[in-house]
């Protein structure tokens with residue numbers, strides 16, 4: 407028997423696979439899949455204090471081995487989320503991770519307070535890393551990260567993940583700032599800032615010019631950030647996100663140190679992928695006679711999977 411369960415962030419995840427924030431919206435279209443087979447968790451689209459239209463089109467364009475988006479946090483806002491979306495999410499048999507963001511300290515504190523009290527919110531994920539809104543992503547520097555995480559943890563005891571940007575030279579000081587201010591764990595990473603240019607006009611393809619790159623193209627970048635964070639913080643819960651599109655990339659993410667693995671862009675092409683990956687992961691562990699998924703987590707830091715199997 408193989409045990410895929412993960413106990414982290416005060417929750418029992420049936421398996422380590424999550425939907426990452428955004429590509430699946432609020433996940434409600436996938437409700438029949440959640441009801442038929444277990445999935446570790448569902449991270450919602452980021453919710454903001456007020457409704458947002460997002461950026462003007464075009465806001466999604468393909469890229470080699472991925473896509474560039476500048477959606478710009480389009481969402482119905484906190485009130486609508488609480489009234490219309492959360493009641494439906496509460497019915498799903500999975501761990502609910504609610505992603506949120508606000509442009510200032512007061513907004514973050516207010517949202518964390520309200521969401522942390524709401525029934526059905528299991529974990530909060532503070533999005534400090536969207537590259538597609540006004541200003542710099544807060545997690546480009548430790549001071550802004552510290553300030554916003556402090557505001558959130560002041561307002562709630564619900565476990566809080568800090569979602570960080572990969573676009574930094576060293577993610578460790580930023581992660582340390584979040585953890586020192588009470589974040590229960592880290593989500594690594596958001597999209598990588600990128601650009602595409604229309605070859606016939608010479609103009610940037612996306613209306614807002616810059617976008618965030620996701621998909622297989624960013625796997626090595628995400629792996630590096632997860633590995634660096636795991637090495638610096640051996641005990642901290644880490645959700646690894648970025649470029650996971652198949653069993654091989656999921657295994658690499660776990661081996662780098664991810665307790666939980668988020669699937670983003672790949673769900674837009676293949677909505678059943680996360681559920682299939684759970685089956686494939688179980689079979690892979692079984693063939694290797696590894697009894698628990700947790701034995702795999704971070705094994706790249708311990709001499710590899712064969713060492714891990716015999717210990």
Ligand SMILES: Cc1cc2nc3c(=O)[nH]c(=O)nc-3n(C[C@H](O)[C@H](O)[C@H](O)COP(=O)(O)O)c2cc1C
Nearest residue numbers: 426427428429452533595596620621648649670671
């Ligand atoms: C269309 C789209 C929308 C996204 N929206 C959000 C969002 O609202 N909040 C957030 O934290 N991340 C958002 N992301 C980022 C993903 O959660 C994820 O961090 C990133 O895409 C890397 O993972 P991937 O390579 O598996 O897609 C979005 C990504 C895409 C492609």
